[in-house]
Amino acid sequence: MSRTEKLAALLCTAGLDRLARLSWRGLLVFNYHRIGRPTELDDPDLFSATVEDLDTQVGLLADRFEIVAAGSADLRDGRPSRRIALTVDDGYADELLAAQVFAAHGVTGSFFVTTGYVDHPRHAWWDEIAWLSRGVPADGLAPCEWLPDGLDPSGHSPDDVRRLLNGAYKARAGERGEEFLDWLSGVTGRERPDVGEAKDRWMSWDDVRGLRRDGMEVGGHTVTHPILSTLDAEAQRVEVSQSMGRLREELDEDVDTFAYPVGASDSFDDATRDALRAAGVRRAYSFCGGLNGRRGTDPFDVRRVGVFGESATVIRATAALPAVFGAPRRYA
Known part of the structure; x- marks a missing residue:
């Protein structure tokens, strides 16, 4: 049991969480990624919860707090309220299970x-790295340059x-992500995974429209999930504007929220x-932990707390x- 788990268990067992x-x-935003369990073609760090664990967590939070929609929540709500929002990043097909929960x-x-x-379904760069990294030779x-x-x-x-x-990809690949992956394939001796096997990994546009029909919010997350700060201004503009444009086109409605890939303060x-301003984005979410709304929240830096397989006890304690449990434990 990790130190975080032990501290959370002590807090909950003693009943101190009620106080x-x-x-x-303010507004506390939890951020999830994948739902289920990883295969050998997946980055295991991206898995937030099983369906059963997510159901337990949402039920626990709903019993204790007001759960609000992240995109429409008032960031400067003057009420003495404790509000929680739930967000999910990337667009994997398994995340439709989160919508059902x-x-x-x-x-x-x-x-x-x-x-x-x-x-254009394909394997995400982090999943390719997970696959290729298994071939790193014993002598390193x-x-x-990478x-x-x-x-x-x-x-x-x-x-x-x-x-x-x-981390090397995030720091140095920039617009040369394909070069990085080709290099890694060459030095590990493992072929990059077959693009044809990625077809069912992602939502379809029918799935995305289904999220809206079911009352969920939908926002942008770029076109190719780069670390935006590693791109020049024009490349960033393209990633943001084309992402927002496609969503508006497919959903036939305004879309004005956005989540930064990785979401660290330097991304x-x-x-x-x-x-974002040029693309008509009203609110953007980072991944830096913490609360929103106590002293006014930057609408382009709405903070979120990541969930990466933590137990219901840790979610309850967070x-x-x-202020104690909401610091970033990991970046996606």
Whole structure:
């Protein structure tokens, strides 16, 4: 049991969460990614919960708090309220299960869709890295432009190796993501996964329209899920505007919310904000943890707390004491 789990269990067992959750006011946003269990073609870090665990978590939160729609929630609500919103990123087909859970509990979730993966299904770069990283040779990888210090796998778990390569992509690939993946395929001796096998991994546009029919919110998440701050201003403009344009076209309605890929404080910049304004985005979500609304919230930096397989006990403790449990534990 992790230190976080132990502390959360102590808080809940002692009943202190009932008092603790009276200590905050504002909007707490939980962010989920994939629903289910990973296969060998998946990055396991992207899995937030099983259907059963998500159902338990949503029920627990709904019993204790007001659950509101993230996109329409008033960020400066003057009421002495504790509100929670639920969001889901990327647009994987398994995330439709989250919509079913939300609907069963009578709550609205917000889904941020990577439009390029809907239009042209393929394996996401992080899933490809998860697949290719299994081929890193025992003697490691030599220094190169992607890994200036090389990569020595000795003393590292396979998860560590995968995360190191994932970090290298985020830091250096920029608009050259395909080059990075081709390089990694070459040095590991593993072929990149077959694009044809990715067809059913993502929602279809019928699925996205179904989310709206079922009362869920839908927002943008770029076209190809790059780390926006690693792109020049024009490339950022294209990623944002084309993503929002496709959603508006397919849904035949205005779409004005957006979630930053990865969402760390350094994954978006002033050029990103300019691109959002130009595309008519009203509200954008980061992944930096914390509460919204206590001292006024930047509408282009609405904070979210990530869920990465934590137990219902940790979710309960996070909702009770977001100042303690709401810091980023991992970035997607």
